[in-house]
Amino acid sequence: MYFAALLARTEDGWQASDTELDNVETLSDLSDLARESAAEAGGLDDETVLVLIEQEDAWFGVIRVDGEEDPRVYVSDAAAASRSSYGEILLTDELLGRDPARADDLTVPDLDGTEDGDGPDETGADAGGPADDAVPAGPVGEAALLDDLGISEKELLSLGVGDALGEIAEVLGAAEVMEAVR
Incomplete structure (x- = not known):
């Protein structure tokens, strides 16, 4: 409510x-x-x-x-x-300290050819997307x-x-x- x-x-x-x-x-x-x-x-x-x-x-x-x-x-x-x-x-991006330009491109290619959030990273953990986009x-x-x-x-x-x-x-x-x- x-x-x-x-x-x-x-x-x-x-x-x-x-x-x-x-x-x-x-x-x-x-x-x-x-x-x-x-x-x-x-x-x-x-x-x-x-x-x-x-x-x-x-x-x-x-x-x-x-x-x-x-x-x-x-x-x-x-x-x-x-x-x-x-x-x-x-x-807002400003309140959260985010770079508004990053909001347009939240997926970043990894060296292994996948995109962040598409699977495990080099440690075997699921990447889940860029860490600085998390809300505190x-x-x-x-x-x-x-x-x-x-x-x-x-x-x-x-x-x-x-x-x-x-x-x-x-x-x-x-x-x-x-x-x-x-």
Whole structure:
């Protein structure tokens, strides 16, 4: 089960709205949705919008959009998020430290004439594809993205999956508006 909410900072405090991510295919789409929602909530163009996403007992993500700046992203467990359609939106090549050019050619010929992933390598083990394309277990992204809002990098990294979004909203002073949309 997924939950996704937008928290837009306005002159009157944080405004929350639940959001459907069915039509969101990229991080850019998600950023645009956040900016549009902020405008609808009465936020200013340069104000902060947070998109909070969680998959129950698996992972959570925080996307911060400040005005027209590029979004800043934190994902609590990249490996778990990679098995989720919403998580895949957040796990960009840049976030994972991948070379986007390699995404076009994931099979590399071996000296024995096979391609990686087609069979055993010289040790007899199944190659399984290039090792640097693996998604790491654990957190990825910018863990300090909420520092100026009262949640340090250390605190964000220590949040448990089941209660992370509620704890973030509590520190922001947005717990009541967040619960209203949950």
